[in-house]
Structure formats: C-alpha cells, structure tokens
Amino acid sequence: MNVAIVGAAGRMGGRLIQAVLEAEGLELSGATERPGHEKIGMDAGLVAGVGELGITISDDLNAVMADADVLIDFTFPDVTLNNLEICARQGKMMVSGSTGFTPEQRGLVEAYAANIPIVLAPNMSVGVNACFKLLKEAAKILGPDFDVEVVELHHNKKKDSPSGTAVRMGEVVAETLGRDYSQVANYHREGMCGERTKEEIGMQTVRGGDIVGEHTVYFIGMGERIEISHRAMSRDMFARGAARACQWLKGKQAGLYDMQDVLGLS
Ligand code: NAD
Secondary structure (H helix, E strand, C coil), rough: CCEEEECCCCCHHHHHHHHHHHHCCCCEEECCCCCCCCCCEEEEEHHHHCCCCCCCEEHHHHHHHHCCCCECCCCCCHHHHHHHHHHHHCCCCCECCCCCCHHHHHHHHHHHCCCCCECCCCCCCCCHHHHHHHHHHHHCCCHHHHHHEEEEEEECCCCCCCCHHHHHHHHHHHHHHHCCCCHHHHHCCCCCCCCCCCHHHHHEEECCCCEEEEEEEEECCCCCEEEEEEEEECCCHHHHHHHHHHHHHHCCCCCEEEHHHHHHCC
C-alpha cells in the first residue's frame, strides 16, 4: 500500500514518516508541505532525521496522490478539507489526525466519506482509545451524582483549545449520561459566575513548553474522587496508530471510521 504524508516537515510529519517506514505492508510514496515552505525540494527522510529516502518534499498534492493509495494528514481542518477534495477526486483514502473541526466542517468530512474511506480520530494512541472505553464504564457506574471535569495540558504551539481528545472525552461522558455535550460543556469560569450546575462538564486547558499531551477526567463525588489520566511521553505512538489505521483501511468500503473501529473497540 503506497502512503503519502502531508505536512511532512511538521512536528507529527517526521514521526509519521518513521512509522510508515517501519510498518509492514506500507511504502512511503510521497511527502508534501504547504506552498512556500522552506523544506520544499528537500529529501523527506533527511528532514525527518531518518536518513535519505530519495523522496522529495513537494507542494503539489495532486501529483503526489497519483502514486499513493492513502494520504496521512495531520494538519488543520481547512487544510484537511482541501486535501479531502483531492483524495475524493482521485478515489484515494485518507487517515487524518487533524483536530479542531467545527460541526459544519465535520459535516463536510462526512459528505466526502460517502465516496471514500476515511479514518478521522482526534487521538490515534491505543492508550487514549482505551481511556475512551474506561470513561464510558466509569460514567455508567458512577452515574449523574459525580461532577465531571476534564483537564488537558499541551505544548505552547498548539493552535486549538480544548484539544480534540479532551472534547471527545467530554462527549463520551455526556453521551453515556444522556446529556448533550454542546449544551453542558463549560469552557470558562470567571468572576461571580455562580455555583456549578449538576449537569455541566468543565473543560479546562493548560498550555506551556513542550508538553506532548496530557488528559485527566475527574469524577468528583462527596468524599471521593476518581481520576482517569493519560500522559503521552512522545509523538511516536500517535504516528504508529496512524500507520495501523492505513493497514486497517485496505479493502474497506467508503465511510467515516475512527480509531475505535481500527482497534476493534467500537
Ligand atoms: P505542526 O504545525 O508542527 O505541523 C503541521 C504541518 O502541516 C506544518 O509543517 C505545516 O507547514 C503543514 N501544512 C500546513 N498547511 C499545509 C498545506 N496546505 N499543505 C501541506 N502541508 C501543510 O503541527 P503538529 O503538532 O504536527 O499537529 C498537526 C495536527 O495534528 C494538529 O491538528 C494536531 O492537533 C494534530 N495531532 C493529532 C494527533 C492524533 O493522534 N490525532 C496527535 C498529535 C497531533
């Protein structure tokens, strides 16, 4: 299976190149960056720090996709939507880890998924996906009496807040408790904002330094507290998850899938 990587010079780009090189059945066929990027024309392997690969970083995704079966895209929602248009036109698959989609943008991804297979997941790590399952169980057992708060920490270059993973965690708990996440998520407390409501799910964000990503969901009751935490120590497991999603996509019908599907947890 031939794999192209978009955003090859980004924080995830280099890790994705290494993961594809290590994954059975996957061949790196191309790499792109945004037009005007200083690494255009350079060898993708040298930029990723994995040695020369003979694959030049291009700014022409159309041409790169002619040789690829699947595109791995860890960029940003507007870029991902442009890339989906190219993949759909060429009948190619996509694995996207981009985060920060609005409900409208998510609707556009769903429309593309009518024609091509897409894996879209805010977090590709096995551990975080196990956490989603644990959160469902915890919310089921603890029920509505426990106050739920989500706290996430990331590096100071992250563009979207709260993280896509934190939002998904909040959604999983809300869905399990029969609440509408968009109605109960509380992103901001300041001044005389009143007592906490029973239904709300607090979403707190910390940004600083080089933190790869940490998430904790607190279930806070009277006299006791449960914390479900995940700490990412490197970006490699996100990249390995994306490579695993590419392998899993082989032979799949058009549709929108996530890592729960890839890992057999859904
Ligand atoms: P980054 O800014 O380091 O990398 C993004 C790269 O995309 C940059 O090199 C940028 O130049 C490139 N790019 C932008 N526009 C482009 C275009 N039109 N064509 C080609 N390349 C283009 O960011 P990052 O830390 O690597 O994160 C990227 C995305 O991945 C974010 O949305 C982040 O939240 C997400 N992420 C997801 C997971 C996951 O497991 N799903 C894990 C980590 C990061």
